[in-house]
Amino acid sequence: MAPALDAGASKPARFATPSQDSGPRPAVKPEISSGFLLASVPYGFMHLACLAVFWTGVSADALLVCFASYAVRMFGVTAAYHRYFSHRSYKTSRVFQFLLALLATSSAQLGPLWWASTHRHHHATSDTQADPHSPRHYGFLWAHMGWFLHPGNRHDSHTAIRDYAKYPELVWIDRWCLITPALLGLATYGLGVALQSAGRPTSGAQMLVWGFVIATVLLYHGTYTINSLSHVFGSQRFYTGDDSRNNPLLAMITLGEGWHNNHHRYQSSCRQGIYWWEIDITYLVLQLLARLGLVWELRPVPQSVYAEADHNYAEAQQAQAAGQRRPRGH
Ligand SMILES: [Zn+2]
Numbered sequence: 001m002a003p004a005l006d007a008g009a010s011k012p013a014r015f016a017t018p019s020q021d022s023g024p025r026p027a028v029k030p031e032i033s034s035g036f037l038l039a040s041v042p043y044g045f046m047h048l049a050c051l052a053v054f055w056t057g058v059s060a061d062a063l064l065v066c067f068a069s070y071a072v073r074m075f076g077v078t079a080a081y082h083r084y085f086s087h088r089s090y091k092t093s094r095v096f097q098f099l100l101a102l103l104a105t106s107s108a109q110l111g112p113l114w115w116a117s118t119h120r121h122h123h124a125t126s127d128t129q130a131d132p133h134s135p136r137h138y139g140f141l142w143a144h145m146g147w148f149l150h151p152g153n154r155h156d157s158h159t160a161i162r163d164y165a166k167y168p169e170l171v172w173i174d175r176w177c178l179i180t181p182a183l184l185g186l187a188t189y190g191l192g193v194a195l196q197s198a199g200r201p202t203s204g205a206q207m208l209v210w211g212f213v214i215a216t217v218l219l220y221h222g223t224y225t226i227n228s229l230s231h232v233f234g235s236q237r238f239y240t241g242d243d244s245r246n247n248p249l250l251a252m253i254t255l256g257e258g259w260h261n262n263h264h265r266y267q268s269s270c271r272q273g274i275y276w277w278e279i280d281i282t283y284l285v286l287q288l289l290a291r292l293g294l295v296w297e298l299r300p301v302p303q304s305v306y307a308e309a310d311h312n313y314a315e316a317q318q319a320q321a322a323g324q325r326r327p328r329g330h
């Protein structure tokens, strides 16, 4: 566990700075530069390519593969990029660590070192002006999908993630992070061709569009909701000093990441839905992987955090009974 990310349960970790980091980087102001436009080309192309669906049509097979492609890669983003590489909330072997990185790079959201170091920066500066994607300071659209197109937010930042940058295979996949999305595109096309030759009503092009292009664009925006919507809409169980929210709908589409206020309160836990009724599919799958011996030492939510949740709930109930407005964010 990166010591500063493991900020302990005694206080919110809003200002926790990864010990490996040289400190929060200066704010990157939203601006549309030539570098921004250049980075937007492949991103815009993926969105435009969705229109090919009017040519390829749709089938049950294609929808099924689209769903699977979204769900499995969302697990890669949440379990690998977020809960493992960003927060070290469980342990695994070096081989499985690399497999997790491979799976997550297929999301076409750049590499594990970039993703995790940028996310650590978000926690270290949440909703301050140095936060790369705060809706409070830079607007909803920038927080959702502008910030990562800015050249200032795409630079190599291995100093913030030395704990993983020491592995040459991770540095390699971070650099060549487009290999797996390209292979996935080819694989979906090949699957469509194979299914068609087996008599199924689909095609290579249809499967490429649904299983890769549309699924990837949905995956983009599903992931981005945590940077945008989860800092705007929802409830706050904990006083974290930032705008993080718990939102059940976002938790469903992101396999558990929508319990974002819980997560901002205690980042080190690999569990983000902290009660049984807060569905956290990523955590459930990680528990299954732990039973299979592929991952271990899943970090729990400390009792002190549950006690704090109980205290805040009782406080809110009392305020409600007294006819007072709940304090902002509660
Ligand atoms: Zn956040």
Ligand SMILES: [Zn+2]
Binding pocket: 082, 086, 087, 119, 123, 263, 267
């Ligand atoms: Zn996080």
